[in-house]
Structures are given as C-alpha cells and as structure tokens.
Amino acid sequence: MFISLLLVLLIGAIAWAGAAIGLASLFGVVLPYVAVVVFVAGVVWRMVYWSKSPVPFAIPTTGGQEASLDFIKQAKYDCPNTTWGVVQRMFLEVFCFRSLFRNTLGEVREDDPVNKGPRTIYYSSKWLWAFALVFHYCFLLVFLRHFRFFMEPVPSCISFLESIDGIMQIGSPRFFWTGGLLLVALIFLLCRRIFNQRLRYISLANDYFPLFLLIAIVGTGLCLRYFDKAEIAQVKVFIMGLTHFSPVSTEGINSLFFIHLTLVSVLLIYFPFSKLMHMPGVFFSPTRNLPNNTRAVRHVNPWNPPKQYFTYAEYEDTYRDAMAEAGLPLEKQPEKAAE
Amino acid sequence: MAKLPTPQMLVSSRPAFPDKAWLDTKPEFAPGSYCYPAKKETMELLHMPNPHDWDPAAEDWNLPDNWEKILCDAFEERLEKHRSLKLFMDICVRCGACADKCHFFLGTNDPKNMPVLRAELLRSLYRRDHAMLGRLLGKRVGARSWDKNVVKELFYYAYQCTECRRCSLFCPYGIDTAEITAIVRELLHEVGLGIHWIMDPVKNCSFTGNHLGIQPHSFKEIVEMLADDCETVTGIRPKTPFNEKGHEILFITPSGDVFADPGIYTFMGYLLLFHELDLDYTFSTYASEGGNFGSFTTFNMAKKLNAKMYAEAERLGVKWILGGECGHMWRVINQYMATYNGPAPSNMQTPVSPYTGTVFANAASTKMVHIAEFTADLIHHGKLNLDPSRNDHIITTFHDSCNPARAMGLLDEPRYVLKAVCNNFVEMPENTIREQTFCCGAGSGLNTEEIMELRMRSGMPRGNALRYVQQKFGVNHMACVCAIDRATLPPLANYWAPGVTVSGLHELVANALVMKGEAKRTMDLRQEDLPNVTDDDDAAQAQGEGQ
Numbered sequence: 076m077f078i079s080l081l082l083v084l085l086i087g088a089i090a091w092a093g094a095a096i097g098l099a100s101l102f103g104v105v106l107p108y109v110a111v112v113v114f115v116a117g118v119v120w121r122m123v124y125w126s127k128s129p130v131p132f133a134i135p136t137t138g139g140q141e142a143s144l145d146f147i148k149q150a151k152y153d154c155p156n157t158t159w160g161v162v163q164r165m166f167l168e169v170f171c172f173r174s175l176f177r178n179t180l181g182e183v184r185e186d187d188p189v190n191k192g193p194r195t196i197y198y199s200s201k202w203l204w205a206f207a208l209v210f211h212y213c214f215l216l217v218f219l220r221h222f223r224f225f226m227e228p229v230p231s232c233i234s235f236l237e238s239i240d241g242i243m244q245i246g247s248p249r250f251f252w253t254g255g256l257l258l259v260a261l262i263f264l265l266c267r268r269i270f271n272q273r274l275r276y277i278s279l280a281n282d283y284f285p286l287f288l289l290i291a292i293v294g295t296g297l298c299l300r301y302f303d304k305a306e307i308a309q310v311k312v313f314i315m316g317l318t319h320f321s322p323v324s325t326e327g328i329n330s331l332f333f334i335h336l337t338l339v340s341v342l343l344i345y346f347p348f349s350k351l352m353h354m355p356g357v358f359f360s361p362t363r364n365l366p367n368n369t370r371a372v373r374h375v376n377p378w379n380p381p382k383q384y385f386t387y388a389e390y391e392d393t394y395r396d397a398m399a400e401a402g403l404p405l406e407k408q409p410e411k412a413a414e
Numbered sequence: 415m416a417k418l419p420t421p422q423m424l425v426s427s428r429p430a431f432p433d434k435a436w437l438d439t440k441p442e443f444a445p446g447s448y449c450y451p452a453k454k455e456t457m458e459l460l461h462m463p464n465p466h467d468w469d470p471a472a473e474d475w476n477l478p479d480n481w482e483k484i485l486c487d488a489f490e491e492r493l494e495k496h497r498s499l500k501l502f503m504d505i506c507v508r509c510g511a512c513a514d515k516c517h518f519f520l521g522t523n524d525p526k527n528m529p530v531l532r533a534e535l536l537r538s539l540y541r542r543d544h545a546m547l548g549r550l551l552g553k554r555v556g557a558r559s560w561d562k563n564v565v566k567e568l569f570y571y572a573y574q575c576t577e578c579r580r581c582s583l584f585c586p587y588g589i590d591t592a593e594i595t596a597i598v599r600e601l602l603h604e605v606g607l608g609i610h611w612i613m614d615p616v617k618n619c620s621f622t623g624n625h626l627g628i629q630p631h632s633f634k635e636i637v638e639m640l641a642d643d644c645e646t647v648t649g650i651r652p653k654t655p656f657n658e659k660g661h662e663i664l665f666i667t668p669s670g671d672v673f674a675d676p677g678i679y680t681f682m683g684y685l686l687l688f689h690e691l692d693l694d695y696t697f698s699t700y701a702s703e704g705g706n707f708g709s710f711t712t713f714n715m716a717k718k719l720n721a722k723m724y725a726e727a728e729r730l731g732v733k734w735i736l737g738g739e740c741g742h743m744w745r746v747i748n749q750y751m752a753t754y755n756g757p758a759p760s761n762m763q764t765p766v767s768p769y770t771g772t773v774f775a776n777a778a779s780t781k782m783v784h785i786a787e788f789t790a791d792l793i794h795h796g797k798l799n800l801d802p803s804r805n806d807h808i809i810t811t812f813h814d815s816c817n818p819a820r821a822m823g824l825l826d827e828p829r830y831v832l833k834a835v836c837n838n839f840v841e842m843p844e845n846t847i848r849e850q851t852f853c854c855g856a857g858s859g860l861n862t863e864e865i866m867e868l869r870m871r872s873g874m875p876r877g878n879a880l881r882y883v884q885q886k887f888g889v890n891h892m893a894c895v896c897a898i899d900r901a902t903l904p905p906l907a908n909y910w911a912p913g914v915t916v917s918g919l920h921e922l923v924a925n926a927l928v929m930k931g932e933a934k935r936t937m938d939l940r941q942e943d944l945p946n947v948t949d950d951d952d953a954a955q956a957q958g959e960g961q
Contacts, residue, residue: 078554125497125500127494128494129495129497131495131496131753132713132750134821135821136583136821137821137822138849139825141823143774143787143827144787147790147826147830148826150823153849154823156776168586168588174511175586178511178584179514179584181514181515181520181875183425185425185426186422189882189886190878190881190882190885192421192881193421193878194878194882195520195875195878195879207509207586272431273510273514273525273528274510276435276436276525277525277528277531278508279556280556281547281555282507350507350508352505353587356587357505357586357587359501360501360588361588362588363588367823368776369753369780370748370777370778370780371776371779373756375753376753378495379753380714382718382755384722384725385722386725387722387725387729390623390700393621394629394630397630397631398630400631401631401634403631403656403699404656404657404658
C-alpha cells in the first residue's frame with residue numbers, strides 16, 4: 076500500500092520538478108502524446124490477445140428462471156435466451172452493475188435463538204454497488220466535462236452538462252458536484268481496502284496504485300479549479316494546440332497543471348497492463364454475454380477433438396454372455412459372435 | 415471416519431486469518447482436509463498422463479521430472495483454447511464481492527477459499543509470464559514462479575471448490591471460479607494428480623456404462639427388484655424395458671439412483687410414473703449413467719463419457735431423450751453436450767410430449783428434456799391424477815442444486831411439481847435458494863467420506879438455512895433434483911438439522927400419484943405408513959377422487 080502511495084507521490088514530484096526546471100514541454104507535450112498512443116494501442120492489443128482464443132463452450136451463469144414451458148415465467152433479464160435478451164442483460168450489467176446489486180453480507184452467528192445453534196444470516200449490502208456506481212458515473216461525467224478544453228466552440232451538450240453539474244450554485248467558480256463525489260467515492264473504495272480485513276488480505280500493490288493515482292488526479296484537478304487556479308483560457312489554448320498537433324508554449328501555466336496532466340498520462344499508460352482492463356473485459360465475459368439457449372441452438376467448439384469412447388459394440392463384446400443370460404436384447408447372439 | 419465436532423464447535427473453531435501474506439502461507443495436509451489420491455492402475459487404464467503412486471500427506475509427490483515444463487505448457491495451451499481463462503486471469507479487480515458467497519469460505523474461514531484468492535493462486539503464475547507488471551515487479555504485484563509447493567496448494571484448493579458458480583453470479587464481471595477450478599484440475603491431471611473418488615467412477619463409467627460399475631445383467635436385476643418393491647406398495651408392477659429398439663424415448667438418469675437409499679425411491683417414482691403414463695420408452699444398460707464424473711477431471715473425459723448418450727440414442731432409434739433428476743449431469747447436457755457430441759443423431763426429433771402435445775422448443779438441438787419440465791407440463795395439462803394428501807406427513811422445503819440453478823435456470827419447474835404433490839411447502843431464506851442457492855458442500859466429486867468434516871463445513875450455509883426453516887416452520891423434509899444431493903444431504907441434514915429427511919422430487923410425485931387399478935395405498939415408497947389411512951376403503955377413495 077505504502078509503495079503505491081510513494082510511487083504516486085514520486086510521479087507527482089517528478090512532474091513538478093520537471094516543470095520547475097523547464098521541462099514542462101516534456102511532461103506537457105511529449106508524455107501526453109505517448110500516453111494516448113500507448114493507451115489506444117495497449118487496449119487494442121489486449122482485446123486482440125483475448126480474441127485470439129476461441130469460446131469453446133457457452134457457459135452463461137443463469138441468474139433466474141430459464142425459458143421453458145409457456146406457463147412458467149422466464150427471468151428475461153437475468154436468464155436471457157436470445158441475443159436481444161443478452162443485450163439487455165449486458166446493458167444492466169454495464170450501466171447498472173446488476174451483479175454487484177445482488178451483493179449480500181454474510182454473518183455467521185455461533186448461537187442464534189431461532190436456530191438454537193449456528194446460523195448464517197445474509198444482509199443486503201449495497202454500499203459497494205452504490206459507491207462503485209457513483210465513482211464510475213462521476214468519472215464519466217468529469218471526463219465528458221473536460222471536452223470543453225478540447226473543443227472550440229464548446230458543444231452545447233457539454234455546456235448543458237456543466238450547468239447541471241453546477242446546479243447547486245455554490246461558490247465561485249461554481250462547485251461541480253461530480254468532482255466532489257468522485258473524490259468521496261474513491262476514498263470510500265480506498266478505506267474499504269484498508270479497513271476491511273478480507274479486502275486488506277487480498278489487496279495487492281496493483282490494487283492500491285490505481286486508487287492513489289485517481290485520488291491524486293482528482294485532487295490536483297480540484298485544486299486547479301478551486302484553489303491554485305489555473306489560467307483557464309491559457310490552458311485551453313495549450314490543449315487545443317495539442318489536439319491540433321501544433322503544441323504552443325507552456326510558458327505561464329502553473330506547474331500543478333503539469334502534475335495533473337502527468338498523472339493522467341500515467342493512468343493512460345498503466346491502463347492496458349492492469350486490472351483496469353475490466354472496462355473492455357466485461358463485454359467479453361462468457362458467463363454474461365451468451366444466451367442460455369444451448370439446448371436449442373448448438374454452440375460450436377472450433378477445437379472439438381474427435382470422439383473416442385467405449386462403443387456399444389465393444390460393450391456388447393465384453394458382456395455378451397451375461398447379457399444373453401439376463402435376456403437383454405443383443406445385436407449379435409453369442410453363437411453368432413463366436414463364429 | 416473421525417468423530418465430528420458439534421455444530422457450535424465447528425463454527426467457533428474456524429481459525430482467524432493468518433498473519434502472513436497469502437503468498438507466504440502453505441496448506442497443511444492434515445487428514446480429513448484432502449481426498450485420497452487416484453490409484454495408479456486406474457489412471458493407466460484411462461490413459462491419463464504420468465500415472466504414478468503418491469500420497470498427498472507426503473513431502474514428495476513423485477511428480478515427473480519435467481513437471482514444471484508440463485504444467486507451463488499445459489497452462490499455455492489452455493489459455494489458447496479458452497478465452498474465458500485469459501479474461502478471468504486479466505480482469506479481476508479484487509473487489510471482494512465473491513468472498514463471503516463461497517460456502518467453503520464461510521465454513522472454513524480459510525482466506526484462500528475466497529473465490530478471489532482461489533483464482534489468484536493461478537493468476538499469480540499467469541502474471542509471471544503474461545502480465546507486463548508481473549514480469550517486471552514479481553511478488554510485489556502478486557506474481558510468482560511455479561514450485562512444488564504451489565502445485566500442492568493448487569491441488570488443495572481445487573478440491574475445496576465444488577464448481578457451484580455461486581461466486582460467478584455475484585461477480586460484476588461474471589468471473590467463473592468453476593471454470594478456473596476445472597482448468598486447474600485439468601492441469602493437475604497432466605502431472606498424474608487426481609483423486610480416487612472421481613477417477614474410480616470415471617473408470618467404471620468408461621467400461622461398464624455407469625459410475626458404480628454395475629454390469630448389464632446386474633443393472634437389470636436391480637431395477638427389477640425396485641419394480642417388485644413398487645408392486646408391494648401399489649399392487650402394480652411397472653414395466654422395465656431395457657435396450658429395446660424402436661421406442662420413442664430413451665430414459666437416462668444417474669446410476670446412483672438405482673443403487674443407494676434414498677435415490678432408489680426416486681427411481682421407483684420414475685418407474686411408476688412411466689407405467690401410469692404407458693410411456694413408450696426404454697432404459698439402456700450401456701448408457702446407464704446420466705451423471706458425468708469426467709466433467710470433474712477434464713473436458714475431454716467429460717466428452718468421452720457423454721458420447722454414449724447420443725451413440726445409444728442412435729443405435730436404439732429413439733426420437734428424444736428424457737433425463738432424470740441430476741445436477742452436474744444437467745450442467746453437461748445443457749451447456750456442453752451438443753458442443754461435445756452433437757449434432758444429435760438424425761433419427762432424433764425436437765421433443766414433443768406424447769400426452770400434451772407440448773413442443774419442447776428449448777431442447778430443439780440437444781433433443782433432451784429434463785423430467786421436471788416433462789412432469790410439470792403433464793400436471794399443468796391435468797394429465798396426472800394426484801392426491802397430495804398422501805404427502806401430508808411432510809412439511810417440505812426445496813433445495814436448488816447448483817448446476818440446474820446457475821447453469822440452466824431450472825427453478826420453477828420442480829417447484830410447480832412439488833406444490834402439486836405436497837400440501838405443505840416452505841421456502842428456505844431468499845439468499846439461499848433459486849439462483850443464489852448454496853451447494854450441498856460436496857458436489858463436483860467431493861462427496862467422499864474421508865473429508866466428512868470438511869463437507870459439514872462447506873455444507874454449513876445450506877445446513878443453517880435448513881435448520882432455520884426446521885425450527886421456525888417445522889420443516890421435516892427436503893426435496894431436491896440431484897442424485898449427488900440425495901447422497902450428500904442426508905448426512906448434512908443429520909448433522910445440521912437432525913430429523914429432516916431427504917428425497918428426490920419424483921419420489922413424492924409417485925407417492926401422490928393415483929394410478930389406474932392400484933391397490934389401496936397404506937405405505938409410501940419407503941414402505942412407511944401413510945398418514946390419514948382409514949380402514950374404510952370408500953372414504954379413502956373419495957378423498958383421492960376429491961383431489
């Protein structure tokens with residue numbers, strides 16, 4: 076955990092020092108270009124790597140009643156048997172975190188009055204679902220909001236998003252609730268890892284690193300907006316320069332901005348080589364993205380080996396006399412087989 | 415078998431998490447924590463790679479000299495064959511939602527029984543070779559190299575997972591531990607590591623047609639004895655057709671049901687139901703196994719054992735196959751059979767119920783119908799004369815077997831049947847039934863005696879739920895649609911909720927079934943006295959007709 080934290084701080088420090096000694100164009104221009112290239116190429120590379128292996132068996136996890144008899148109601152979203160049904164299931168999975176919504180907390184009681192002995196009770200537990208949802212949606216909205224730096228004129232949908240985001244009209248510049256909630260959600264996810272014994276036991280440096288990195292990104296972003304304010308107009312000119320492949324001078328932009336940009340670049344570079352690949356990965360998951368129709372439609376395995384088994388003929392050869400004696404029907408009677 | 419601790423002791427003796435990180439702990443092979451190894455001769459007979467004698471408790475497992483290369487190559491090959499494996503190795507975020515969903519974890523509190531860590535055991539090896547960060551940073555990011563202790567660890571935890579898929583239901587990316595466990599078991603078989611309780615039935619099924627190794631003449635004899643017992647109870651001796659050509663239906667069910675109490679009563683239930691319907695069907699002594707212990711070893715072994723079903727359906731010229739009550743059998747049939755051994759032989763047709771005309775379009779390709787679907791359809795169309803009061807002495811609950819629940823979605827068909835044949839039905843708590851059902855604790859070939867305490871631990875969530883409805887609602891019976899359940903739930907119920915009996919669904923169907931020309935029923939299929947039986951024949955008959 077501490078290694079991950081130190082690593083993030085180190086990255087921030089390097090970016091700050093770099094900007095201070097006049098290497099701002101390295102961290103502000105070269106690194107973002109490299110990061111975007113690595114991100115796109117890396118994600119595509121991993122998806123191609125997955126796709127190279129076939130899906131030999133259709134193994135959906137059925138989350139409800141199958142489609143069978145007409146008087147029995149199918150769980151259409153949790154146990155779809157058509158492609159359209161799978162699209163709906165995947166929609167719920169990706170946009171509503173359907174599976175995580177089921178989450179329960181199991182508590183083992185040693186002495187329960189009803190059971191007069193041990194009893195395991197399952198409480199509904201929606202915290203992880205709720206904060207995961209808050210995190211992902213706020214991240215998406217914050218990401219979209221940033222397009223005002225990338226586009227001129229700013230599309231009306233982005234402006235609309237901003238006006239909604241700042242609807243509470245607190246402070247100046249106006250407080251965007253997505254940014255604040257994003258930080259809250261990240262801190263929840265981090266605390267969960269640190270204070271829940273089970274989570275702490277399974278967590279690796281590669282679990283803490285993205286959390287610290289994201290907290291640092293959000294933290295520097297919030298600072299840039301509310302405290303150590305960046306000169307927005309200048310930043311926009313700079314970013315438009317990047318997007319038009321004609322970078323402009325980094326002169327006059329505060330170094331915190333370069334720390335923010337560097338951290339985002341590191342996130343992009345880290346993404347394809349880490350568990351963050353769950354984003355494209357969820358679409359590939361064979362327990363979710365296949366219909367439960369394997370008795371109605373044959374799923375083909377490209378490497379299906381040839382059939383090799385103990386045939387009936389071999390079986391009858393082995394047991395013919397006993398079968399004849401027991402009066403079981405035979406392909407060849409013992410006398411015939413002996414010839 | 416060692417004496418079991420009391421349920422309270424069992425729960426309170428679950429150890430706390432170790433102080434050391436999971437990469438630094440090793441499993442302890444104490445008696446009762448592992449299954450006996452497969453015999454060398456068995457492995458040789460089945461042409462399994464690297465058969466050898468070994469003992470899980472010994473320091474040296476006599477692995478072949480080039481074991482590391484074999485395992486690395488085999489892992490590589492599986493990655494190339496299964497997209498699921500690559501994906502599940504890459505995308506886990508370790509959110510921990512799966513942790514307390516596993517019955518083994520709840521019962522043992524062993525952190526490596528959290529599905530996430532069970533998968534990490536393999537993922538750590540994957541990271542070394544396939545993840546940039548793992549290659550660069552090693553143990554810091556949870557990557558490690560193969561060594562003999564890692565092999566032992568994989569063995570230990572791959573056989574403390576019943577492939578029930580409960581975790582995959584709760585995983586936000588649908589990561590399926592059953593897939594990972596199945597592949598780890600495949601890898602272990604590459605270096606000659608298997609367990610006796612699985613490989614012995616596999617051998618039997620390969621060469622005699624069923625897991626128990628019942629030879630054709632004995633199979634016929636046993637079924638005829640069960641038919642005699644049916645006659646004792648009902649006055650009607652059901653027909654027992656074997657290996658006959660030209661019938662419409664081939665019936666296949668797990669062989670455990672012709673052999674062991676209480677499965678035999680379920681089997682008698684089938685015989686009586688089919689007789690009453692005058693079903694045009696046959697059994698086969700060759701395809702006399704519905705279950706598939708091969709599916710607990712390798713995909714190819716599962717395919718091999720499953721191949722007999724279509725081969726026999728073709729030889730006998732049947733139109734479709736009716737399948738009995740079984741769990742993993744239906745995982746194989748629903749998700750693998752057509753892929754393994756399909757398309758179905760050309761003599762087969764989309765199944766149609768001969769009594770109701772219902773077309774089982776959901777089985778259009780596999781041509782195989784689950785008996786709960788078949789019977790529910792009959793009851794819905796009023797084709798069975800049922801007297802549920804004959805089951806009035808039981809207050810029953812229903813245990814969803816993992817595979818029909820989470821690999822098929824067979825949830826309401828058995829309930830529909832159960833409610834029609836029993837007046838008293840109570841569900842267990844909602845997070846322990848239907849798609850969230852808990853395993854009996856001994857599926858996927860772990861229903862062996864030597865790990866009985868472990869089974870009671872992994873069966874704790876099911877046992878607790880059963881105990882709850884027993885204490886609160888007076889439940890004294892648990893119905894199920896799985897032959898392994900019928901073998902594993904009686905000891906589980908006996909331990910966690912003494913006094914609860916276990917049966918298959920069709921035992922209860924046959925108890926309630928009013929047959930044409932039957933003698934007055936005074937006993938159930940277990941030859942125990944029925945409730946509410948009066949000496950007055952007319953009264954009993956009137957009651958029957960009243961239903």
